[in-house]
Every structure is written in structure tokens, then in C-alpha cells.
Amino acid sequence: MSLRFSVLASGSTGNAIYIETPKQRLLVDAGLTGKKLVESLTEIGVNPSDLDGILVSHEHSDHIKGVGILSRRFHVPIYANEKTWQAMERSIGKISPDHKFHFESDKLRTFEDLDVSSFRVSHDAADPMFFSFMHEGRKLTVLTDTGYVSDHMMGAAEDSNVLLMESNHDVGMLRMGSYPWSTKRRILSDEGHVSNEDAGLALIDMTKNRKMDVYLSHLSLNNNVKEIATMTVQQTLQGAGIDVVNQVRLFDTDPYVPTTLKTV
Template structure:
């Protein structure tokens, strides 16, 4: 169920302003598992589910949520740190799974059965609705079958998410401009990756056009966006071996000309606290 203080506050806000309230939080972000929750007082959406059921319940509990409040799971792509727990969670709690045909095909081929699953195939360019949200998927360059990322809007406010991408396309910039809140991948620092002990082939994959965003590349994307409504920036998918929160925060803060402490960090173990789009 929803925490009473959030429902009460959201109700008061809606009554006063005639608008809905959106809040979001990371349950965890990194190579060992990813999940993001985005919520209004009436709709709760999980973006990715890379944790097993017990761990997911524990992480939701940290935010005073239970798994049975989740209305839908959006899956960005088939890599196990994003889809690993999605089928079991969806099957147990009768939650619909939204994913592209390519993600579904590749994900199920890795061992999940479609039995007793409500799978809703999406077009990577076509918007659709889940409760209070209009969801807009958009394709991204990444080494997966048909990967997408998402924006979610209630008609007044817009949440955007961008992780697991090698390079930004003009379409990505268009989709993420004029967001009120942005979750942005800052996977690695180029120097740390180059001097680290990863195998050369893995370094090439991470730094390649279908890999992950380096801090300066994430900052460049942020610089290209229309940021006039931006209230929150959360750095996500940080490598535990090739990046630090200080480096990621400093790169993004330089673009926004703000204190690096203002940049939120979604960690692997703790995720993040709730952030509310006002």
C-alpha cells in the first residue's frame, strides 16, 4: 500500500493545484542489478527488475512499498541485471510486463518461459498509457536485441531515464529535452577504465558505441538538452571499479553550474531516496 503521508500530501497537492504528483527512486543501479520505481498516488511503475523476489521486496520495503502495489514493469533490454527478476515477479504478482519484441525474444531465449506471463509487446517509437502515465519508449544504441529507454509523463511533469547507451543520437536528445527529472548513466571514467584491470575486450565493449556512457559523454548529453524545467538529476549505473560518485557528480555539476552535492547518485547497494517532482 502507499505510505499514508504520501497519499495525504499528494491529495492536498492535487486539490490545490489540480495536478498530480510524481516521485521516483532507484532501488539499485549497477552491474549487479537495476530497478527504478516511478509513482503517482494512483499508479506505480517499475522500470527494469534485475533483483530476485526477496531482494526486490527488501528494497521496496526500504521505500515503504510492497511488491503488490506495482501496476506494471517496463523492461529496457534483456541483460540479466535489468530483466533477471522480472518474469518471476510478474508471474507471482500478476503484473504486466512491457518490452519490445526483440527484448522479449532474447530474454525468453535466456531461460524464462512465457507461461502465465502477461507480456505486452511495445513499439520502440509508439507511446502508450499505464494508469496516470503516458509512457514514451525510445530506441538507444546498446549491445542488446532491441533496447529502449523511457520517459513517463502525467501531462504536467515529465520523468526521463537514460542508461545502458553507448552514444547519444539526435532522437535521444529530443526525447529527453524539457524533462523535469532525469536519471542519466555515468558508467565510467575514461582514465580509470583505461588503467584498470579489466580485459582489453571488455574495456573495448564498455567504451564502444554500443556500450556505456563515460562521465564526460553523459555531461555532453546533459549540455545538449533543453533544461529549462529540470529539477532533479540522478547519476546512475556507476561502475564500482571504474568510476566514483565524486567524479560523476563533478562532471554533471560542471554543466549545470551547481554544487556537485546537488547531483543525486543512484548506488548499487542503497539505490536512492525518494525525489519528488514539484
């Protein structure tokens, strides 16, 4: 067994990603109810009591809803940066001091046989960050909840074998949708979410001259559908001469159904 993962849930209703190596079992965020998280982990054959930690990207409810519940029920340590701890502490309830750890942005931390590097993203949260996971020459990067993809973020994701990439909304659907303009402006801003089009453009630079599996993530329930996200990103990559069959493979994620546990 090497580096393996499952996207337990991805979308505006909740986000959680499971990462494992022979010696570590981690979650990136736990934005579902405790019951749903247990069900999803069980579905992929993982016992929640075997979790070694939860890495928290930022304090929005779709990323922390089940963090406190899992920590208390299964004695799971929580890792977040200082500003995120301050922002989420009231929302997740009382946490044992033995289970509270700091993991600051732009740092590398080793969990047994798994190296994890954190990097800042641009989102309307206290100090949002995401992570790259490295084990025995294989690398997986999670890059969602950002209004744009900077050179720094691209550098963090460099040489990834698997990339979980935000493809949040179709701009036309968002503009014509029922959201108030203040919400639309927030989503479209540099501290909002990456659109399908911008995801494709970012992937042109991130996938040049290398093979990569890309999981389109954090799709909006109201302003996107899987088929449009995939088609838009695919057409953008093909327009740049990137082979979307043999070089870059695109996969869906779902807000309710975990992906199969796969090896990176």
C-alpha cells in the same frame, strides 16, 4: 500525490527504478534477485503485490534478473518490445500469457493516469530502449545503457524535470583497469556505455535554459566512483556556464540502497 520515483538500484550489478502516480505503480527493469527487489520496495513503503507492470529496457541480466520471479509471485504484467521478448524469454522462465505485453520502441502508451513514451538507445542488445514518464505536466526520463547520446535521445528527454542519466565510467580508470581489452573496447564503443565526460557534455545541451534534477546512474563498480562522476559532470557543466546549484542539481544513485521516494 503526483508523479513519484525511487531508484531502487543502479549499477553494473543490477538496475531497477520504481515509478508511481495515484493510479499506477510500475518498475523500469528488475535486475535484482526477487528477494532483494521485495526488500527494496518494502524499504520505500511499497507492497510488491500492488505493482501494475514491469517495463523492460533490454535483456541484459542486470536488468531482468528478477523480472520472471516478480511476475509469477505477484502476478505482474511485463512489457517489452518483440526482439527483447525473444532475447530474454529463456532467461526469465515461464510467464503467463496474460502477463505478456508488447511495448515497441518509439511509441506512446498510456497506463491509466501515466503516459509513457519509449525511445531507442545504442547498446549491444537486441532492441534496447528506455522511457519517459509524463503525469500532469511533470516529466521523468530514464536514459542509461547507451554508448552515446543522439539527437533523438535528447529530443525524447526534452522538457524533463528529472533525468536519470548514465555516467558509467571514468575513461582513465577504465583504460588503466584490469578488464581485458575486448571488454574495454565494448564499453567505450557506440554500443557500450556513456562515460562521465560524455554525460557532462550531453547534459550541456539537455539542460540549457531549464531547471532539471539529474541522477547520475549505472556507475561501474570497477571503473568509477560517485565523487569522480559528480565532479566530472559538475565541472563540465560549469565550464559551459551552467549553474549546478540553482539550475541543474546533481544526485547520486547506488547499486544497493534505494533513493528516497521523491516527487518529480
